[in-house]
Amino acid sequence: MISIENLTVRFGGVVALDHIGAEFSANVSGLIGPNGAGKTTTMNVISGFLDAHNGHVIVEGTDLVKLAPHKRVQWGLRRSFQKEQIANDLTVRENLMAITDHLRGARVEKRADLERAAEFAGVTGILGKMGRDLNTFERRLTDVARCVIGHPKMIMFDEPAGGLTPEETERLGDLILGIHDLTGAKVLVIDHDVELIERICAETLVLDFGKRVAFGPTSEVLRDPAVQAAYLGIDVEEEHA
Amino acid sequence: MRSTTNTIWAVLGLALILVLPAFAGGQWVKIFTSTTTFALAAAGAGFLYTRLGMVSLVQVGLMGVGGWVTLRLNHAFNFPFEINLMVAGAVTMFLGNLIALPALRMRGLYLALITLMFAAGLDIVFTAKQFPNGAEGFWGVGTTFAADMRRPVVAQSDAAYLRYTMVWLVIGFVLIELHRRMAPGRAWALIRKSEAAALASGVNVTLYKTWAFGLSGLLAGLGGGLLAGSLGLLDSATFRASESVMLFALVIVGGARFWYGAVIAAVLFRVVPGLLNNWGVDADLSLVIFGAALLHAVMTAPDGLAGQINGAIRTLIPSRKSDNKGAKA
Numbered sequence: 001m002i003s004i005e006n007l008t009v010r011f012g013g014v015v016a017l018d019h020i021g022a023e024f025s026a027n028v029s030g031l032i033g034p035n036g037a038g039k040t041t042t043m044n045v046i047s048g049f050l051d052a053h054n055g056h057v058i059v060e061g062t063d064l065v066k067l068a069p070h071k072r073v074q075w076g077l078r079r080s081f082q083k084e085q086i087a088n089d090l091t092v093r094e095n096l097m098a099i100t101d102h103l104r105g106a107r108v109e110k111r112a113d114l115e116r117a118a119e120f121a122g123v124t125g126i127l128g129k130m131g132r133d134l135n136t137f138e139r140r141l142t143d144v145a146r147c148v149i150g151h152p153k154m155i156m157f158d159e160p161a162g163g164l165t166p167e168e169t170e171r172l173g174d175l176i177l178g179i180h181d182l183t184g185a186k187v188l189v190i191d192h193d194v195e196l197i198e199r200i201c202a203e204t205l206v207l208d209f210g211k212r213v214a215f216g217p218t219s220e221v222l223r224d225p226a227v228q229a230a231y232l233g234i235d236v237e238e239e240h241a
Numbered sequence: 242m243r244s245t246t247n248t249i250w251a252v253l254g255l256a257l258i259l260v261l262p263a264f265a266g267g268q269w270v271k272i273f274t275s276t277t278t279f280a281l282a283a284a285g286a287g288f289l290y291t292r293l294g295m296v297s298l299v300q301v302g303l304m305g306v307g308g309w310v311t312l313r314l315n316h317a318f319n320f321p322f323e324i325n326l327m328v329a330g331a332v333t334m335f336l337g338n339l340i341a342l343p344a345l346r347m348r349g350l351y352l353a354l355i356t357l358m359f360a361a362g363l364d365i366v367f368t369a370k371q372f373p374n375g376a377e378g379f380w381g382v383g384t385t386f387a388a389d390m391r392r393p394v395v396a397q398s399d400a401a402y403l404r405y406t407m408v409w410l411v412i413g414f415v416l417i418e419l420h421r422r423m424a425p426g427r428a429w430a431l432i433r434k435s436e437a438a439a440l441a442s443g444v445n446v447t448l449y450k451t452w453a454f455g456l457s458g459l460l461a462g463l464g465g466g467l468l469a470g471s472l473g474l475l476d477s478a479t480f481r482a483s484e485s486v487m488l489f490a491l492v493i494v495g496g497a498r499f500w501y502g503a504v505i506a507a508v509l510f511r512v513v514p515g516l517l518n519n520w521g522v523d524a525d526l527s528l529v530i531f532g533a534a535l536l537h538a539v540m541t542a543p544d545g546l547a548g549q550i551n552g553a554i555r556t557l558i559p560s561r562k563s564d565n566k567g568a569k570a
Contacts, residue, residue, distance in 0.1 A: 073443030085438030
């Protein structure tokens with residue numbers, strides 16, 4: 001259970017997130033909304049890159065907001081970025097080790113864990129390849145491996161399907177669906193690709209202008225007139241009238 | 242490929258350590274010794290630049306601090322040279338950590354400016370207080386004094402001392418390489434990619450940035466201490482802020498991605514002016530040469546001269562496919 005309570009973020013006078021609340025109980029949940037809705041802000045607050053003015057993010061009894069960013073990773077938080085962050089001058093293996101380096105545990109265990117994560121994401125064959133030589137999809141897969149390594153409890157993907165072909169997106173979707181069985185972690189996915197969200201996310205939170213528009217089972221949420229209004233931009237005049 | 246090149250370099254390095262001190266005569270032994278000490282500092286600046294993308298313009302200033310501490314301890318106590326050197330390294334490591342504090346908030350040009358200001362501050366202190374030469378008092382500067390600088394037991398002669406300094410340089414390179422291959426190196430690579438990526442991987446960015454500056458400071462301090470041991474007396478003119486800027490520029494010319502880039506940088510820094518002097522040309526001409534070399538590096542050789550040498554070696558020795566990228570240490 002990922003429980004977001006009353007989450008508020010302000011940049012000066014701009015309210016980027018306005019008292020957001022949601023309780024994700026599904027294994028894979030979605031977070032959607034138009035540009036500037038506050039999706040990435042939400043993710044950055046949960047990661048600890050931004051300070052929340054108010055609110056809590058409680059996962060398995062731990063309030064993440066209170067932890068330093070790198071402590072959140074030790075606790076079991078993983079995330080990917082819109083633009084993947086694979087270090088070019090490290091091999092894929094080293095990129096994965098960069099995460100296990102900062103986790104507790106014996107060396108042998110960490111190695112086995114790394115192999116398992118690589119196997120899962122399908123990057124075992126390219127473990128020795130340098131980051132700079134990877135193509136877009138290989139980078140994404142490495143990102144997935146980075147996320148499932150070291151017994152994560154919560155994983156966030158920020159637009160994982162960006163720049164991928166439909167076939168690659170489908171394979172990525174399958175991978176994300178398999179994460180819970182492998183690690184037991186709860187997954188939160190941000191994407192513009194509504195098809196992907198519909199396929200893999202059981203529950204979805206919709207944001208617009210920093211406010212919660214809808215939350216619930218994905219298929220219901222996507223049928224919600226308010227959500228369609230936010231996405232398609234209809235009814236704007238009526239709302240203002 | 243990787244191990245072959247590394248073996249070639251190791252053999253070359255060993256040969257140089259054995260041969261160079263034996264054949265270099267008179268003034269050149271001293272010049273090579275100081276070249277080696279500056280290579281230590283250059284290695285520190287270079288690794289900070291390539292591994293973390295941070296510019297430190299205070300390396301030569303920190304060398305001055307290392308030299309000051311070594312001289313101070315030498316004249317105040319009867320410790321062996323190594324102890325003095327270690328303390329000097331520890332002091333500059335700590336100073337490096339201090340400089341890292343603004344580095345936690347600033348990036349790029351702004352950070353470079355902060356380090357430059359630090360160098361300017363040291364410059365002023367060195368000019369005002371000079372370096373201890375055995376006189377009384379904390380600053381230990383007297384007009385007629387010139388107390389003995391004790392050298393390590395194993396390296397009393399100039400030639401032996403050059404060899405001794407070269408061994409320290411090798412230790413410095415090994416230290417950097419070990420860091421690169423282990424957890425700090427990976428953390429630094431992530432920090433260079435982006436701090437967000439590092440944080441999201443559980444890297445304690447504060448710790449690892451401080452650590453990097455500390456290591457870079459340590460190398461500069463060791464270099465300064467070794468230089469003090471070579472000359473016995475130090476002059477504030479050696480450690481001007483402008484020298485730090487020059488050394489950094491030459492690190493770029495030499496090629497910061499490669500360890501021998503630091504050696505090239507130091508050779509340009511110390512040997513070229515010496516050569517010009519030998520030929521009866523004004524040594525300031527070297528500034529013109531360095532300027533042109535820097536332009537060349539920035540425009541056509543992003544990995545510096547070392548990068549070009551590495552490229553040449555790779556065309557000469559047919560590589561076994563993609564593995565040669567690993568040789569870019």
